Amino acid sequence: xSNDSKKWxxxxxxxxxxxxxxxxxxxxxxxSDEKPKDGYxxxxxxxxxxxxxxxxxTAGFLIGAGAVSSSCSxxxxxxxxxxxxxxxxxxxxxxxxxxxxEDKTETVDRLTRSYELxxxxxxxxxxxxxxxxxxxGYAFNISKCQGYMDCVNACVEENNQDRASEMQYIRxxxxxxxxxxxxxxxxxxxxxxxxxxxxFYMGTQCFHCDNxxxxxxxxxxxxWKEKDGIVVIDYDWCVGCRYCMAACPYDGRRFNWKTPExxxxxxxxxxxxxxxxxxxxxVMEKCTFCIQRSREGQNPACVEACPTxxxxxGNLLDPKSNIRWIxxxxxxxxxxxxxxxxxxFWYYMD
Amino acid sequence: MKTLRVFRSxxxxxxxxxxxxxxxxxxxxxxxxxxxxxxxxxxxxxxxEGLSATxxxxxxxxxxxxxxxxxxxxxxxxxxxxxxxxYVLKNIDFKQAVLIGxxxxxxxxxMCLAFVVADMGGPARLWHMLxxxxxxxxxxxxxxxxxxxxxxxxxxxxxxxxxxxxxxxQGKVPNPKIxxxxxxxxxxWAVGIHMITAFLYQGLxxxxxxxxxxxxxxxxxxxxxxxxxxxIIVLAIIRKxxxxxxxxxxxxKISMIVTVAAQINLIMLISxxxxxxxxxxxxxxxxxxxxxxxxxxxxxxxxxxxxxxLNVVATVALTxxxxxxxxxxxxVLCGMLFIAIWIEKGFGLIVPGFIPGPWGKIAEYTPSLVExxxxxxxxxxxxxxxxxxxxxxxxxxxxxxVYKKK
Amino acid sequence: xxxxxxxxxxxxxxxxxxxxxxxSDEHKYHTVxxxxxxxxxxxxxxxxxxxxxxxxxxxxxxxxxxxxxxxPERKSQITSFNCTECHTKPIDKLKQDxxxxxxxxxxxxxxHAGSEIMNCATCHTSNNMDNLHSLTNSEIDFNYSYKLCxxxxxxxxxxxxxxxxxxxxxxxxxxxxxxxxxxxxxxxxPAFEKRWPVRFNTQKVKERQ
Numbered sequence: 001x002s003n004d005s006k007k008w009x010x011x012x013x014x015x016x017x018x019x020x021x022x023x024x025x026x027x028x029x030x031x032s033d034e035k036p037k038d039g040y041x042x043x044x045x046x047x048x049x050x051x052x053x054x055x056x057x058t059a060g061f062l063i064g065a066g067a068v069s070s071s072c073s074x075x076x077x078x079x080x081x082x083x084x085x086x087x088x089x090x091x092x093x094x095x096x097x098x099x100x101x102e103d104k105t106e107t108v109d110r111l112t113r114s115y116e117l118x119x120x121x122x123x124x125x126x127x128x129x130x131x132x133x134x135x136x137g138y139a140f141n142i143s144k145c146q147g148y149m150d151c152v153n154a155c156v157e158e159n160n161q162d163r164a165s166e167m168q169y170i171r172x173x174x175x176x177x178x179x180x181x182x183x184x185x186x187x188x189x190x191x192x193x194x195x196x197x198x199x200f201y202m203g204t205q206c207f208h209c210d211n212x213x214x215x216x217x218x219x220x221x222x223x224w225k226e227k228d229g230i231v232v233i234d235y236d237w238c239v240g241c242r243y244c245m246a247a248c249p250y251d252g253r254r255f256n257w258k259t260p261e262x263x264x265x266x267x268x269x270x271x272x273x274x275x276x277x278x279x280x281x282x283v284m285e286k287c288t289f290c291i292q293r294s295r296e297g298q299n300p301a302c303v304e305a306c307p308t309x310x311x312x313x314g315n316l317l318d319p320k321s322n323i324r325w326i327x328x329x330x331x332x333x334x335x336x337x338x339x340x341x342x343x344x345f346w347y348y349m350d
Numbered sequence: 351m352k353t354l355r356v357f358r359s360x361x362x363x364x365x366x367x368x369x370x371x372x373x374x375x376x377x378x379x380x381x382x383x384x385x386x387x388x389x390x391x392x393x394x395x396x397x398x399e400g401l402s403a404t405x406x407x408x409x410x411x412x413x414x415x416x417x418x419x420x421x422x423x424x425x426x427x428x429x430x431x432x433x434x435x436x437y438v439l440k441n442i443d444f445k446q447a448v449l450i451g452x453x454x455x456x457x458x459x460x461m462c463l464a465f466v467v468a469d470m471g472g473p474a475r476l477w478h479m480l481x482x483x484x485x486x487x488x489x490x491x492x493x494x495x496x497x498x499x500x501x502x503x504x505x506x507x508x509x510x511x512x513x514x515x516x517x518x519x520q521g522k523v524p525n526p527k528i529x530x531x532x533x534x535x536x537x538x539w540a541v542g543i544h545m546i547t548a549f550l551y552q553g554l555x556x557x558x559x560x561x562x563x564x565x566x567x568x569x570x571x572x573x574x575x576x577x578x579x580x581x582i583i584v585l586a587i588i589r590k591x592x593x594x595x596x597x598x599x600x601x602x603k604i605s606m607i608v609t610v611a612a613q614i615n616l617i618m619l620i621s622x623x624x625x626x627x628x629x630x631x632x633x634x635x636x637x638x639x640x641x642x643x644x645x646x647x648x649x650x651x652x653x654x655x656x657x658x659x660l661n662v663v664a665t666v667a668l669t670x671x672x673x674x675x676x677x678x679x680x681x682v683l684c685g686m687l688f689i690a691i692w693i694e695k696g697f698g699l700i701v702p703g704f705i706p707g708p709w710g711k712i713a714e715y716t717p718s719l720v721e722x723x724x725x726x727x728x729x730x731x732x733x734x735x736x737x738x739x740x741x742x743x744x745x746x747x748x749x750x751x752v753y754k755k756k
Numbered sequence: 757x758x759x760x761x762x763x764x765x766x767x768x769x770x771x772x773x774x775x776x777x778x779x780s781d782e783h784k785y786h787t788v789x790x791x792x793x794x795x796x797x798x799x800x801x802x803x804x805x806x807x808x809x810x811x812x813x814x815x816x817x818x819x820x821x822x823x824x825x826x827x828p829e830r831k832s833q834i835t836s837f838n839c840t841e842c843h844t845k846p847i848d849k850l851k852q853d854x855x856x857x858x859x860x861x862x863x864x865x866x867x868h869a870g871s872e873i874m875n876c877a878t879c880h881t882s883n884n885m886d887n888l889h890s891l892t893n894s895e896i897d898f899n900y901s902y903k904l905c906x907x908x909x910x911x912x913x914x915x916x917x918x919x920x921x922x923x924x925x926x927x928x929x930x931x932x933x934x935x936x937x938x939x940x941x942x943x944x945x946p947a948f949e950k951r952w953p954v955r956f957n958t959q960k961v962k963e964r965q
Contacts, residue, residue, distance in 0.1 A: 195948075220486070
């Protein structure tokens with residue numbers, strides 16, 4: 001049988017090159033050089049194709065409406081053209097969780113370039129994936145914390161948090177001795193000499209639950225748990241419904257009610273896509289265990305800043321790590337354990 | 351092809367119908383348009399500044415928008431209470447009411463969707479939620495379920511009356527074999543939308559005030575009180591201002607539904623109050639805040655006590671057949687019940703869920719003017735949509751606009 | 757017909773529930789502790805290191821009860837070490853020579869346990885200032901001063917070796933580098949001092965009004 005015995009007409013979309021290179025002698029079986037796609041690839045390819053189709057259609061509408069005049073205008077300079085081109089591509093990019101490595105590099109390049117165009121400064125943005133055999137955990141020594149709040153300041157600076165609304169991921173609760181862990185009566189905004197007599201201090205932040213309720217409820221999967229246990233947010237995919245915020249029992253999440261402001265000279269330029277890169281208004285953010293640092297082997301900024309050594313961070317899968325010793329040898333507990341969220345943030349006392 | 355021509359003609363006639371009317375009608379529509387425009391202006395401020403233009407904060411992160419959304423889902427669901435007896439039990443009385451009810455459901459659903467969009471931090475990125483081109487976290491996220499059921503319900507509630515209207519428009523009798531399955535589906539669906547909206551809150555272990563097995567059933571009971579109560583009021587207005595005949599009997603039958611639902615709702619309220627206050631636990635603290643205030647923070651007290659007193663008075667009064675039969679009093683009672691449930695299912699439910707916060711901090715919530723204006727604008731939009739639908743529907747039902755073969 | 761419809765609707769509902777059941781690997785373990793136990797790796801296989809973050813810190817390696825880790829080297833950090841450059845004679849002799857003059861280290865006030873328990877000579881050796889000494893008068897190198905502390909502070913010493921007390925420097929990844937006692941605690945005045953918190957959030961105050 002030869003090829004021309006085909007009795008139907010088919011559209012040969014996107015495959016004009018391949019059909020020639022395919023030297024199949026027999027008509028049975030598929031070409032050997034065409035790798036069969038697995039399910040994931042198929043789904044991804046399809047959705048990407050559809051997204052680009054959607055992009056083109058929208059573009060068509062918008063050009064029709066004259067809304068993209070800036071990107072098409074002949075008068076505007078190359079830079080502004082490039083800028084709007086970047087904005088355009090950024091708007092239509094997919095969810096980071098589902099991106100290929102190539103897509104990740106592209107979006108990181110776009111973001112750094114866009115920052116350069118805006119400020120003339122270079123960023124160092126990483127898209128490093130989780131390492132194998134790493135599961136991050138955190139331990140907090142209640143006996144040691146003195147309530148200085150150095151961790152809070154370090155966190156704000158490291159993670160480029162909004163200065164105007166004084167956003168902070170970490171809260172230090174001042175508790176009265178003899179009342180147990182009474183959060184209702186504690187104060188997380190004290191301002192007097194610390195440690196105050198008859199008080200102890202307890203820090204809270206995102207606990208990076210192993211069974212995170214915030215991830216379950218997100219309607220668009222803009223937040224998820226990475227392989228190394230860090231719960232992250234794709235700031236560009238978040239639609240800002242704040243359902244995760246309602247679902248978090250630990251007050252771990254923050255919302256950008258307006259455009260966050262960080263003075264240019266204070267911007268931490270060592271960034272990660274899922275970490276401390278600059279956010280925009282209307283998206284969620286939270287502690288990422290300083291993913292831009294921890295993925296490299298470094299301690300989060302809060303751990304580094306703590307002058308009392310109350311904070312321990314490490315790899316739960318490494319039997320020789322400090323955090324493992326704490327879990328195995330100290331009387332550790334977690335907050336609201338009855339909710340089944342399995343936080344990876346333990347408290348202990350001397 | 352023919353259906354399309356009929357449909358086009360119906361749209362044309364409908365357009366003529368809604369653009370013509372009495373002076374009162376024109377004033378009504380003008381006022382609504384003005385409020386809508388005002389709301390849109392305020393929404394543009396919110397878009398520009400971000401949600402900081404609202405009264406919401408990291409402490410209370412859902413407010414007036416989500417409160418109204420929750421309440422309106424109930425109103426939308428309640429339309430079905432009228433669909434069932436009208437079409438299946440062959441209760442002729444209800445037929446007119448059903449058309450109004452479904453129109454109300456469509457308007458309420460449009461408002462729901464508008465409220466959700468108004469609440470989004472990034473409405474421009476909403477396409478991320480579209481299946482196929484975006485990522486739809488189904489079935490894990492209850493919000494995706496809600497999106498599905500609400501849009502499905504909207505679709506059902508547009509198609510059924512549309513089919514009936516198109517048939518009537520041509521002077522034909524609608525075929526029950528076509529629309530009755532749809533009616534059945536919508537019955538299940540109505541229960542579904544409200545239960546799923548309740549699950550949205552009920553499923554959050556973080557918020558003990560919502561994490562309560564009674565929430566879903568209570569949503570249903572209150573919805574089936576507030577929805578038909580609104581329908582009674584609307585029918586009363588329509589009866590007064592149009593030639594549309596709604597017999598007293600219909601209104602009385604609906605009032606029966608309102609009464610039973612309000613009674614069940616009251617029983618559930620008592621059950622909830624008993625659980626929270628007989629043996630108060632750590633988890634009752636939000637309820638304490640709602641009903642009695644905490645640490646001198648009492649913003650919700652006037653609201654919730656107004657709601658409870660209106661609710662109790664209206665329910666008790668409705669229980670007496672003689673009081674209920676007096677239509678004037680009935681309208682007042684329905685109005686009271688509607689307001690009571692709007693408060694209770696609105697910010698009486700949403701706001702205390704966030705107070706005190708997960709670490710016991712009490713930060714109160716007061717909606718900003720922008721927020722209130724947008725909310726009013728969306729309500730005006732709902733009223734606008736409903737007026738258009740009702741006016742066209744009534745005109746078709748009354749035979750004022752008929753399809754003319756050319 | 758009615759019953760059929762009801763049945764159909766029920767089937768759809770049941771199907772939806774079945775689909776919505778989670779059957780991913782995510783929920784393989786009952787608790788995160790089970791997960792940790794099951795997935796623990798041999799430390800030799802770990803690839804991430806924190807070496808680059810500790811490059812600038814001069815370290816010494818210590819081994820105590822099977823714990824092996826680095827601590828910052830101390831002697832090079834002490835101004836004018838060797839001490840014997842000044843302390844050419846035992847303290848008593850030096851004092852005799854300099855009567856009436858203001859002594860060096862005049863500002864050091866010992867606030868570490870009571871005076872009946874500790875004085876300078878508990879740790880410092882009068883005739884060999886370059887080294888410390890233990891309770892039994894064995895010589896202790898300044899780089900290993902933790903040995904001295906551990907004589908009394910056994911519990912802290914145990915926690916420090918394990919990693920529950922003290923502070924890890926640089927990174928979480930191996931090799932482990934921990935502060936030694938005197939990096940955080942001034943041995944003459946070991947308690948942490950009271951001070952003002954570095955931050956006060958004005959927005960939170962507004963929120964709660």
